[in-house]
Amino acid sequence: MRALLIGSMIAGLLAGTALSAPRRYTVPDPTAELRAPKDGASGGQAQGFAAAQANCQTCHSVDYIATQPPGRGKAFWESEVTKMIKVYHAPIDEADGHAIAAYLADTY
Template identity: 30%
Template sequence: MKNYLTCGLLSAALLMMAAVANAGVKRIDLPPDGVQLKASSLPGYEKARLACVACHSAEYMQYQPPTAARPYWENMVKRMKAVFNAPLNDADIPDIVDYLVKTYGNEQAK
C-alpha cells in the first residue's frame, strides 16, 4: 500500500518535471477565436468589447433577430448583468444598448 503511494507520487513528480522541461518547446495552436463584435465608432463598441464577450463570443449577438428593437437589447444587457453577473456599470448600459441595436438590431444602417 505504502509503495503504491510512493510510486504514484513519484510518477506525478516525474510528470510535472517533464511538463516543466517541455514548457519552452510545446506549442499549442488554438483555433481562431470565435466571432468578434462588429467594429464600430460608437462609444458602446469598446464598452461591449469589455463587458459582453468575456463569457461567449459575439456569435450570440449575431443570432439575435435583426428586427429586435431597443427594449429587447436593453433587457438582454440587463439580464446579462442581473443573471450572469456580467461586469458592467449601469452608466455604460445606454451606450452598449445603442451600439447593439444599431449593429445587430432594428436600427442598423441599411
C-alpha cells in the same frame, strides 16, 4: 473462484484507468468580431462599441450576439443587457450597459 474473478475485474479496471491519458482539445482562435458601428469609430455608438468589446466577450462569444434575431430594437437589447447584469452577474456598470444596448440596437 468468484472472489478471484471479481478481483481480476477490479484490477483490470484500475489498470485501465491509470493508463488512460486525458483528452486534449485544440480550441480554434475566435473568428467572429463585433460589427463596427454604422456611424463610424468616432460617432455616437463608439462608446457602446468599445464597451461591448471590453465586456461582452468576457462571458460569451460574439456569435451569441450575431445569432440573435435582427432588428429587435432597443427594448430587446436593453432587456438582454439587463439580464446579463442582474441574472448572470456581468460586471458592467449602468452607463456602459445603456451604451452597449444602444450600440447593439443600432448595429444588430
